[in-house]
Amino acid sequence: MSKTLTGSTPPGSGGEVAVVYAGDYVNKLSGQRIERECLLRLEAGCRALVINFRGTELVNSIGVSILLGVIEVAERRGAPVVFASVSRHTVKLFELLGLTRLVAMADSEEAALATLGEFASTPNGH
Amino acid sequence: MPDRMRKVLHAFAALADLGEEIAETSDFEEMVRSALHVVLGALGVRRGAVAEVERETASLRFVATRGFGESLPADVSLPLKTEGLHAAAKSNGNGGGAHALSKSELARVEREIKERFEGGAVEVVSTLVVRGELVGVIVLGGKASGVEFDAEDRELVRSLGRHIGVGLNNHRLLREVERRAEENRRLYEDLKDIYKDTVRAFAAAIDCKDKYTQGHSERVGKYSEIIAREMGWSEEEVEGIAVAGYLHDIGKLVVDREIINAPYRIDAKQSSELNRHPAAGYEILRPINHPFADIPLMARYHHERPDGRGYPDGLKDEEIPIGAKIVSLADSFDAMTTDRPYRRRRSFEEVITDFRRNAGRQFSPEVVAAFCRALLKEAHGETRPRQIIRLLGKGYVEEQALPALEQLISDLDSGTHVAAGQG
Structure with missing residues (x-):
């Protein structure tokens, strides 16, 4: 459920951006999938993450914690994280819990990519 | 919001x-x-x-x-x-x-x-x-x-x-x-070991009273165990029948030592006194809370016979618990294969003949068949250690008698073991 975007102007020293789709409900199960996907992408050399929350209706407490963990790992690797297409309700929750201080927010996946620079994209499956 | x-x-x-x-x-x-x-x-x-x-x-x-x-x-x-x-x-x-x-x-x-x-x-x-x-x-x-x-x-x-x-x-x-729970399990195992040691001590005490049958109770326990295992009993049940074998003669503790040790065939009165021992054994064992089922009953009925001519209650075939039938055969087998003051032990061939003659009368055919199968497996080296053969002593089980043993098993399995005139 992610696609890897390769570009000529990578953030920092160059590399890739992974887009990971959150799904409709971010709970323990889907949160672990997002975490696994993000860690795999970072291990594979991605230098930035976009998590797309299009269609995400609910993020529960475990989901929030897992997202915080993903952000922490990405930070340690110097990889910026952008949350894209987050519903207003979820944005409010993320604001309340401080996630918006740690990641950039973008209205859409395209805007998120633009935030990270100009990249060509190559879908790599869902 | x-x-x-x-x-x-x-x-x-x-x-x-x-x-x-x-x-x-x-x-x-x-x-x-x-x-x-x-x-x-x-x-x-x-x-x-x-x-x-x-x-x-x-x-x-x-x-x-x-x-x-x-x-x-x-x-x-x-x-x-x-x-x-x-x-x-x-x-x-x-x-x-x-x-x-x-x-x-x-x-x-x-x-x-x-x-x-x-x-x-x-x-x-x-x-x-x-x-x-x-x-x-x-x-x-x-x-x-x-x-x-x-x-x-x-x-x-x-x-x-x-x-x-x-x-x-x-x-x-x-x-x-x-x-x-693990502690209790270990404690239970320890108690069972103590129980078994006590049972062995009792068996030794019983056998000490009879100078001609040293080790009899232990051998009956061992034979009973082997038969039960051959009959597919669970290990728990096998342990139980071994205990029953060890204790089957505990009633002899109340029988006059002179009758037990008589170096001659005892008379009817003495025989009657001796025949009290299964019921006496039952009374001794009954108040004890054994970790295995039916130990007292196996002691009481180990001289019962399928043809109803046994004692103390003259039970018939189906009325006799299978455990008692096993102990009965083990007891008789040991009696046949050990020397007594008034007779030599029987040869292996004679024992096979006795089994054939008495299967259905004195012994349960099903139990005789199981014992014969266990014995045959040992003779063919299919089971180790060879416990029955070791107890009988080297050379007792003759190679030439094995076909007769095999034939007996086959006849018992098909129900054709009954000798002429028997039925």
Whole structure:
């Protein structure tokens, strides 16, 4: 459920951006999938993450914690994280819990990519 | 929706998530990891840990951690004496027993644990107390929002902590139950060993009374065990029948030693006296709470015969418990294959002939067949160790008699073993 975007102007020293789709409900199960996907992408050399929350209706407490963990790992690797297409309700929750201080927010996946620079994209499956 | 309302709703949802995780996750460590996620996600905290109290060492064991990495202290001993923790545990029940930890003690625990983390990595330590006993702690770093924990946040941590504490405590109780069950199992095994040793001692005492049948009870126990195993009995049942074999003659303890040791064929009166021993054995064994079923009955009925001509009750075939039929054959086999003062033991061929003649009369054909099969397997080296052959002595089981044994088994299985004139 992610696609890897390769570009000529990578953030920092160059590399890739992974887009990971959150799904409709971010709970323990889907949160672990997002975490696994993000860690795999970072291990594979991605230098930035976009998590797309299009269609995400609910993020529960475990989901929030897992997202915080993903952000922490990405930070340690110097990889910026952008949350894209987050519903207003979820944005409010993320604001309340401080996630918006740690990641950039973008209205859409395209805007998120633009935030990270100009990249060509190559879908790599869902 | 105002932020405060949103915060309360998120907290309620977190409590529900936690309840679900604790109730539905069977793996303890996974349950604690999920519980930690709930706490961190409820408050937007990046670093945290849940530790359980190790009562034996008065220290903490971190069950789940998130985000601390190397800064997690390896060893956190509690500023409480081991006895204090145990005493608190004994207060059980009301959460405020005489030995329950005081608020100041808990505050000291929280303060000292916080100090163990370097660089102010920890902002909140919340003790998990169940029924006055300290069972664990939740340790939290700062909130991602950068806002300090307020009174409501701390209350939420305490509320979530109460559930997590119950989870930790239940797990500890479960381990305790398992440990005690294991202790009980070992104790039961020890008791069974003592019981078996006692049974062997009794068997030796019984055999001591009869100078001509040294080791008889032990051999009957062994033969009975072999037959039962050949008949597909469970190991527990096999152990039971071995005990019955050891004790089958315990009633002889009440029979006059001179009758038992008579170096001649005893007369009818003496025979009647001797024949009291199965019923006497039953009376001796009946009050004992044996760990195996029907031991007294096997002693009582080991001289009963399928044709109804046995004693003490003259039972017929189906009325005789199968265990008693096994002991009966084992007993007779040992009598046939050991020397007595008034006769030499029978040859192997003679024993086979006797089995054929008496299967259905004195012995259960099914039991005779099982014993013969076990014997044949030993003779062919199919089972090790060769227990029957060892008990009989080298050279007793003659190679040339084996075809007759095989034929007997075949005839018993097909029901054609009955000799001419028998029926």
